[in-house]
Amino acid sequence: MPNQASTQANQNASRSRTQNAPGGKEAMKTGQLASGQPAAEDHLYGVVSVLYHALQGEQTYVKYASDARKAGDSELEQFFNLCRTDEHARAQQAKSLLADRLEEEDDEDEDEEAEASGEEEDDEDEEDEEA
Numbered sequence: 001m002p003n004q005a006s007t008q009a010n011q012n013a014s015r016s017r018t019q020n021a022p023g024g025k026e027a028m029k030t031g032q033l034a035s036g037q038p039a040a041e042d043h044l045y046g047v048v049s050v051l052y053h054a055l056q057g058e059q060t061y062v063k064y065a066s067d068a069r070k071a072g073d074s075e076l077e078q079f080f081n082l083c084r085t086d087e088h089a090r091a092q093q094a095k096s097l098l099a100d101r102l103e104e105e106d107d108e109d110e111d112e113e114a115e116a117s118g119e120e121e122d123d124e125d126e127e128d129e130e131a
Contacts (some may be wrong), residue, residue, distance in 0.1 A: 006122065022103075043101075044098070044101060047094050047097055047098045048094075048098065049102070050092035050094045051091055051095055052088040054087045054088075054091035054094060055087075055091050057084075057087040057089050058084050058087040058091060061080045061081070061083045061084035061087060062084055064076075064080040064083075065080035065084065066082050066090050068080055068091060073118075080130075
């Protein structure tokens, strides 16, 4: 179970990310960026961050493996290649998780739009019946 200091640190980090984003201070007040887009949810921010860092790490390990190969250290080369493989798998999983959640959000948005247009049509039908 996270302690109070850990929880507070996580909240502060989340607040800092939101404040430092474009339109961030306004987003903290309204829940939206200056562009009118909703502020990114923390769980999606986390998945995007893991994806970014895994891809960045994968590239770094390719360089390290190359350096080890040039130095003739096959044990280190093998180790860095294993690290690269792990990062690649992590990036693929993060990509899949992110895609699933973005698809779910799109489906929810479409459902909301369909409900809204359905309500408008119902209102128009009632007006036609009254006339």
